[in-house]
Amino acid sequence: MTCLHLLLTLVFAVSLGTPVEIQRPRGVPLTKKQFYEESKPFTCLDGSRTIPFDRVNDDYCDCKDGSDEPGTAACPNGSFHCTNAGYRPMFIPSSRINDGICDCCDTTDEYNSGAKCENTCKELGRKEREVLQKMAEITKEGFLLKQQLIEEAKKGQQEKQSKVTDMQENKKQLDEKVEALRTVKETAEQPEKEAKERHLKAWEEQKAAIRLEKDKAKMAETFLELDDNADGFVSVSELQSHAELDPDADGTLTEIEAQGLMGGAEQVDTSTFESVWPKIKDKYHSESQAEEPAPVETPPDEVKEPVVDNDSEPYPEDDISEEEDEDDEDEDDYHEDDDKAQPTIKTPEKTHEDEEAMPPYDADTQALIDAAQKARDDFEEAEKALREMDDQIRNIEKELSFDFGPDAEFTYLYSQCYELTTSEYIYRLCPFNRVSQKPKYGGSETNLGTWGSWSGPENNKYLLMKYEQGTGCWQGPNRSTTVKLTCGKETVVTSTSEPSRCEYLMEFTTPAVCQEPANIDPSPHDHVEL
């Protein structure tokens, strides 16, 4: 350990091929050779102290900055320079000198460890040049593609911008049209409404008259039925035969109760029966049709008439038909249950319904309705067109609002999706939208995150995309994905991984991140030294 070589003779080729010998302490780069002069005491590069030159590389750390031991592992913070002729020169921490591991391709870091290192610089240099060349080609082509992308994006952006402007102009006209049509519609609806109300009222009156008529007929019929002895009077005893009329529901209709129903009289004739009828008609069971239920009042909302006052609903027809379906179903169910309990024939109801169906509108009213309907249709159509236009404008504006890069070079990725199939999953990246994962052999898709932001380093944030708030993980965070962009001719997802539970990493190549190729010779070797 004390017999270390202080100086290292370096032989390497300069570009002209003339061998040159340059002597300097081991591990010192040429750029710092001037600080290590054998004839003079050495001053630590941080200026902290000056030591005799024989303490440079003597395997004992004298300088706090490690500068006195560039070629040994004595200082914890030192660094060793390997020339790596044929490849790239580099610095390694001095703790890697003689640690038994070959770090420098020129083997200079392992001069006293017994490690058998082979000089691989030439090979590495060749490989690196190949890689660099390939990369350069890719970069070059990629950069060209990027220029096209930028062109297209700019064009597209302009087109969209002008489209939006045009559309906004059109929208203004549409707005006006909608307002105009609304007025037309409202104007047509007023007379329509009045005419329909008139019609409805007339029909209500007519219905009332019919009902009264029917009641009277029923009353007469009942009177005849009750008047068992046909003497033209209904007596107390005759009434008593109808136990269902029992007012206190104790099962028997007593004489007194019957008399009560008959207003205290022993018997009534047809005219006085009119005052008895209202008290009994609800409970009375006809003798001929004992099972006949009391007439059901058809609820007015069951009346099927064309729905006309539903302007505010966007899709009135659909809605109505659904409601009807549901109602029908409900009724069917209800009847089914009912049938089992009480098998009744529904014909009488039908008759009632027929009788009570509203008569069609008269020609005048119908004309008003038709006119109003047309006004409504026109209005709705115009409004729908307006809505569609609004949507289109919003979409374009949204697209225009995305950060597609300094030159909009990422625009082309918008509304595209790219897939990668692995042994288990199909991964899908839809830039600026979402990332997802689907098992290859069936199973539902998992959201690995929706578009969040560009999240590359400060100097180029466009190298990473962050997708966040995907499907939640059990006992963990919501899934998220980082997409790493590298320069490539093709736009492809090249790999995916899950470095941490539920945090995905996707590698993605695109010409959009290709940098302008530098105009220098990519040959890397030795230029630092010269």
Next chain:
Amino acid sequence: MGLLSVVCVSLFFSSTFAVDRGNFKTCDQSAFCKRQRALKPGQSPYRALLETLELSDSRLTLQLINDNNKVHLLLELYRLQGNMTRVKINELKPLKPRFEVPDVLIAEPPTEPLSVLSKDDNGVVLSLGAENQRLIVSARPFRLDIMEGPEVLLSLNSRGLLAFEHLRLHKDTLDFSLPGVEHVYGIPEHADDLKLKTTDGGDPYRLYNLDVFQYELYNPMALYGSIPVMLAHNTQRTMGIFWLNAAETWVDISSNTAGKTVFGKMLDFVQGSSEKPQTDVRWISESGIIDVFIMLGPKPSKVFSQYASLTGTQSFPPLASLGYHQCRWNYNDQEDVKSVDQGFDQHDIPYDFIWLDIEHADGKRYFTWDPHKFPQPKEMLQGLMDKRRKMVSIVDPHIRVDSGYKIHNEITSKDFYVKNKDGKNYEGWCWPGNSGYPDFTKPEMRAWWASMFAYDQYEGSMENLFTWNDMNEPSVFNGPEVTMHKDALHGKWEHRDIHNIYGLYVQMATAEGQIQRSGGVERPFVLTRAFFAGSQRYGAVWTGDNAAEWDHLKISIPMCLSLGLVGVSFCGADVGGFFKNPSTELLVRWYQTGAYQPFFRAHAHLDTTRREPWLFGPENTALIREVIRQRYALLPYWYQLFYQAHKTGMPVMRPLWVDYPKDTATFTIDDEFLIGSDLLVHPVTEEGSRGVTAYLPGAEEVWYDVHTFQKHNGAQNLYIPVTLSSIPVFQRGGSIIPRKDRVRRSSTCMENDPYTLYVALSPKKFAEGELYIDDGHSFNYDTKKEFIHRSLTFANNALTSSNLCPDCNFLTSSWIEKVLILGASKPSKVLLKMDGKETPVDFEFDTSMSVLTLRKPGMNAGADWTLLLQ
């Protein structure tokens, strides 16, 4: 059993963050514990039949009779060499033989003669040979007292709690009284303080190896391992009780001073009227015999050597395993392993081992590799070997029941599985689903298991692949209390008899496999979760599935201290916490603590975010790098301490009272600890801490801050202001610690590096230390005496290295590059005397801290030399 798996899964993946106590028994829910605990003192039915006394040279036998049921017990008493007494009690004529635990004692303990001093109708007095110790056997009721002079050191059955249940279930109980003792320690594993608490009004401490999901802190619940050894300590004496029983065991502790205030104790003292403080301990086991070793000390170091003479010492680990270990459930694939490995180099952080958890195997079939994620294991291992680094893969004892799996088929065909009570193979649920459990209690099964680690059996393994045994309690997801049914059968014994030793056997067989694969040359490294008395012989232990919480960081100290007291020095806790994500501050503090604990491994649950040391910004990367480097610089000291532990049984990480047994202020300290005798560590374990108060023990001592070299007096509470970079560590004045300050990528890379000696002078300008060097990985230190062991002494202004093992032979190329003498005065000249020559040595003197630095004396680390300060 299939149905139960649902229950188990919900238990295991319960979303609440705390142990579900309902899943684990309390004493009241354990029939035998409840029944035996209900016994009240002073009603002992046992009587010694003195007429049956027989005394051979070193063995005394005597029958005891239970007057209630007339059952006879046989008492055996042995005086063991090294100041120990063994008491065995068994049924004279058991209906069914009781289990006696094999494979824990390293040999039948050598005995010493006993002699009867006197005998009458009431009892017998025996001489215990040493000193003036006597053993008094009282006949009615039966009790034993061990006396030294006029003092009772320890009494057995003084409370009359001895109980043997005689029928099918073989419960047994015995009580011990420790007069003059207020501090008892040990009986790990519990997530509790170092000093054991009294258990009156609560549950006893439970010893029953269990896979506890998200364990709670500061309670006596059972955890993954059990060592039934308790230490009792006061200023006069340290003693130990080793209860050799592998069945479920509960330990009750009560104290007559526990309820007293300091003032009350003082009043007693002043008035001189007090009863003597006393601790009473009751051991209750579900089956087996009573087999107790009473280790009489009297010094702490003596108790450690006594216990070591019974169960062996800490295995001497490969040096690399004392470095830093990087683990995670899971490193996903070979690519991941490679990039983590490169990450360490990119950030210039040393590490020695990277670990693969259960996902590395093909469908949790241990001894195999996932063909997609790890298609080229040898290529991966070779990559690590090229960097002089190593790997650990997990091999658990539950075996996937799968006819396409070689291991399962061989175990089946050799009939090596544990059986259920009906004699069929016992099956339970674990990671692979339905699993069998090899019967590790069978020697032939262990031999077969060991053979599976041969390079041609464990395909893809290489010499830098080591092993991790997890889930070896054993964990059975759908079993009672997440473990095996007690009526499962190991040959003729029920699982209840052997439960606590199952895990030991797994690690034993695995370590044996690693030794065998190298032809007996290389030392093994095996980490285990479950353990028992004797497990120290097979490798390292960690404290199981902790959590990323400050309290879990704190508890790592008493948990490892308790293990160290009972033989297991190679202990650590998952750095960062296994469950949950640590804050950056907690992670940094945990690295700082873990770097100063024996087993130093970061580990994390599958659901946590990645936490390799460089993922928290450059400042925190620098903090973590710094403390890992401190660890590596101190590896020579750690290694020497493990050698000492291996040779003597002295714990590596120790409570302060071990070295300062008369200083009562140290008796309950468990937020700081000693590494060996010479380094005192007080880790920062409070969030947002701005300072800690460390107790520096020893009225005669001085302590040097290892970072600033500032000197502090002993026997004081020192307030130390801290920042996030502070790790309060002190070197004892009077000690010499060798370090390797050139930290490299891995410990192996540092093999030939030079040493720096840190000589910390005592107030009397004296210091001593040792230096141990060997190849770091083989048994040659043992089989061929290939090591260097030197004594370093500083006295009379001369530092001398002398050989502690003249007949040893080992050559090192390491040398002494620097000597720092702390607390020195400035010499006029420094001379190196070596090989009869004197050469001057350059030096520097820092007057502000009185530090003398000798520059490059340059002698070989194995040589004789003296450095003279003039």
